[in-house]
Amino acid sequence: MSDVMPDAMPDAMPKVMPKVMPGVMPDVMSDVMLHCADVGVRFGGVKALDGVSCVLVEGQITSVIGPNGAGKTTLLNAFTGMVPMTSGSISLRGERVDAQPPHVRAGKGILRTFQNLEVFTNMTVLENVMAGRHRKGAYGVLDAFFKTPRYHREERECREAAMRALEFTGIAEMASLPAGELAYGNQRLLEMARVIAAEPELLLLDEPAAGLNMRETRELGTLIRRMRDELGITVALVEHDMELVMDVSDMIYVLCFGELLASGTPLEIQRNPAVIAAYLGTDDEDYPDGDADDDADDGVDDCPAPDDSAEETGREA
Amino acid sequence: MSRNGILSRLAGGSALPVGLFFAAMLCMPYVLPNPYYVSTLTLACINAIIVVGLNLLLGFAGQISLGHAAFYGIAAYATGIATATYGLSMGMGFLIAVGLAAAVALLVGIPTLKLTGHYLAMGTLGFGIIVYIFFNESIELTGGPSGMVGIPRLALFGRELWDDTEYFYVVAAVLSLVLLLSLNLIRSRFGRALMAIHTSEKAAMCIGVDIARYKLFVFVLSAIYAAVAGFLYAHYLGFVAPSSFGFHFSVQLIVMVVVGGMASVWGAVAGAFFLTALPEFLRVFESVETLVYGGLLVLCMMFMPHGLAGGLTALVRKMRRNGQRPTAPEGDSHV
Numbered sequence: 001m002s003d004v005m006p007d008a009m010p011d012a013m014p015k016v017m018p019k020v021m022p023g024v025m026p027d028v029m030s031d032v033m034l035h036c037a038d039v040g041v042r043f044g045g046v047k048a049l050d051g052v053s054c055v056l057v058e059g060q061i062t063s064v065i066g067p068n069g070a071g072k073t074t075l076l077n078a079f080t081g082m083v084p085m086t087s088g089s090i091s092l093r094g095e096r097v098d099a100q101p102p103h104v105r106a107g108k109g110i111l112r113t114f115q116n117l118e119v120f121t122n123m124t125v126l127e128n129v130m131a132g133r134h135r136k137g138a139y140g141v142l143d144a145f146f147k148t149p150r151y152h153r154e155e156r157e158c159r160e161a162a163m164r165a166l167e168f169t170g171i172a173e174m175a176s177l178p179a180g181e182l183a184y185g186n187q188r189l190l191e192m193a194r195v196i197a198a199e200p201e202l203l204l205l206d207e208p209a210a211g212l213n214m215r216e217t218r219e220l221g222t223l224i225r226r227m228r229d230e231l232g233i234t235v236a237l238v239e240h241d242m243e244l245v246m247d248v249s250d251m252i253y254v255l256c257f258g259e260l261l262a263s264g265t266p267l268e269i270q271r272n273p274a275v276i277a278a279y280l281g282t283d284d285e286d287y288p289d290g291d292a293d294d295d296a297d298d299g300v301d302d303c304p305a306p307d308d309s310a311e312e313t314g315r316e317a
Numbered sequence: 318m319s320r321n322g323i324l325s326r327l328a329g330g331s332a333l334p335v336g337l338f339f340a341a342m343l344c345m346p347y348v349l350p351n352p353y354y355v356s357t358l359t360l361a362c363i364n365a366i367i368v369v370g371l372n373l374l375l376g377f378a379g380q381i382s383l384g385h386a387a388f389y390g391i392a393a394y395a396t397g398i399a400t401a402t403y404g405l406s407m408g409m410g411f412l413i414a415v416g417l418a419a420a421v422a423l424l425v426g427i428p429t430l431k432l433t434g435h436y437l438a439m440g441t442l443g444f445g446i447i448v449y450i451f452f453n454e455s456i457e458l459t460g461g462p463s464g465m466v467g468i469p470r471l472a473l474f475g476r477e478l479w480d481d482t483e484y485f486y487v488v489a490a491v492l493s494l495v496l497l498l499s500l501n502l503i504r505s506r507f508g509r510a511l512m513a514i515h516t517s518e519k520a521a522m523c524i525g526v527d528i529a530r531y532k533l534f535v536f537v538l539s540a541i542y543a544a545v546a547g548f549l550y551a552h553y554l555g556f557v558a559p560s561s562f563g564f565h566f567s568v569q570l571i572v573m574v575v576v577g578g579m580a581s582v583w584g585a586v587a588g589a590f591f592l593t594a595l596p597e598f599l600r601v602f603e604s605v606e607t608l609v610y611g612g613l614l615v616l617c618m619m620f621m622p623h624g625l626a627g628g629l630t631a632l633v634r635k636m637r638r639n640g641q642r643p644t645a646p647e648g649d650s651h652v
Contacts, residue, residue, distance in 0.1 A: 082519070101522075102522040103525050103527045111523065112523050123512055131506075131510065131512070132524050135524065135525035139505075144507050145498045146498075154506075194524070
């Protein structure tokens with residue numbers, strides 16, 4: 001792609017998705033998991049996202065990268081409905097979801113993990129994962145009050161699915177521990193297990209490698225790939241660790257100051273001069289007043305990994 | 318016992334402890350030295366019913382209510398007015414009491430539960446005070462500050478339960494049922510959703526929990542528990558006055574939850590029993606009674622920050638760990 005368009009048109013699109021232009025649905029919907037068109041998000045006068053269009057293909061790992069404050073987490077938050085969009089549309093398997101609140105979208109299978117761990121510290125590890133499977137539960141309050149056969153059947157299924165998810169991430173032997181007692185890296189795996197148990201249609205990972213050491217990050221990469229290959233989960237990954245991104249991604253979107261800068265396979269992205277410029281800091285005059293565009297959604301968004309863990313503990317306290 | 322067999326099939330893990338608790342309660346009138354203690358224990362059980370509900374709200378879902386005495390009072394007055402003033406049946410009184418409290422909780426809950434933290438506390442506090450003023454001022458309806466008399470004694474199957482021991486059994490049975498239902502609830506997807514809301518609303522939302530709906534559900538449920546307690550209270554004493562349902566009692570309920578142990582159904586019972594009975598044992602201190610009471614609460618919180626239930630659990634875990642391996646457990650010191 002970069003070879004074809006060396007002067008880096010921001011809307012450069014890979015061949016997998018022929019006609020993805022703002023507001024236009026692609027021809028083939030069957031393998032498109034999530035399609036977002038012309039998404040804009042404003043925080044007051046600040047444009048956090050501006051006209052971002054992208055396609056997440058079913059069964060693929062799609063990464064969203066970009067310098068600090070590029071709007072990556074904001075994009076994830078727009079997918080889950082945690083920030084209101086000022087323009088554009090989002091469809092899951094061709095169905096518009098942008099008017100739905102987060103819990104409804106989660107019910108439809110858009111699930112996510114958090115940059116700052118959001119483990120339920122008041123539960124055991126197993127309960128955390130069972131809670132994650134909330135959307136799969138169907139029994140009512142009366143079933144719970146009186147422990148009907150339906151309750152027993154569903155709880156057993158839920159427990160089994162949770163154990164499978166814990167085994168998948170390799171922390172099954174910690175199932176009965178209080179979740180807060182787990183080491184940081186294991187809490188990350190617990191968050192993974194929690195979403196895996198929910199059988200997501202689309203899994204959004206917000207900087208899953210933040211605070212992990214090199215070995216843990218490599219294992220994370222393996223885990224993410226296994227989620228795609230063995231469980232068929234469609235993954236969207238926001239990550240700063242380029243080694244991880246280049247290693248696992250089928251497709252990469254590059255955001256810069258709220259706008260789509262480039263997209264393509266890892267190889268194409270690595271050779272894209274606009275991307276290189278954005279990361280190495282030349283060509284600055286194309287993207288003025290960068291700090292104004294800093295993400296306002298999380299406060300701590302898009303900081304380099306070591307800072308995140310510090311922020312995380314600060315926020316939990 | 319066929320009854321136990323059915324129960325255990327219905328309730329699985331919670332039936333045995335609740336059954337044991339009920340059996341222990343049945344023995345209490347024979348153990349306690351005089352009938353006065355039975356009546357104290359009856360009030361403790363009535364309080365425990367409210368506190369179990371309030372703990373679902375505060376301890377599990379993490380939502381504070383400083384106005385829970387209001388639901389207790391609304392139900393007590395509602396059944397009192399229905400039965401004493403209008404001569405309706407006990408069953409009607411119960412339905413009106415619980416229905417009214419639930420309806421008020423629903424109306425109050427919808428706007429109030431949008432608030433968080435201190436604002437939720439202020440909102441519910443305001444609600445409690447308004448209801449308290451209403452009890453005091455609407456004299457033709459409630460009898461005003463001097464209270465309302467002549468509420469009939471609870472009757473079951475056409476028989477009035479004048480015997481305090483019998484009444485205690487009924488209250489203990491209701492408390493046991495409330496315990497069973499609550500234990501079942503927290504061990505379900507609903508309990509997990511409530512606890513999820515407590516730690517992280519963001520994460521709860523993102524696993525598909527409709528936060529507003531669950532908060533409202535647990536708020537109304539806890540109001541219903543308080544209403545059941547209010548019904549039992551009114552038909553026990555035969556007399557209700559606004560002073561029983563004021564801000565002071567709302568705070569006492571919170572203290573029972575905290576001293577008993579947040580997010581523990583059994584802790585709620587322990588807290589209610591402990592704090593209802595404590596003043597009786599502190600009578601010997603006469604003029605410094607309140608000081609000793611306050612001092613004991615401070616000591617409780619200093620040495621058992623997770624309440625009576627948390628303190629016991631930590632003790633058991635420590636003993637178990639000491640038996641297994643000498644490594645010191647971490648994580649007991651936080652909060």
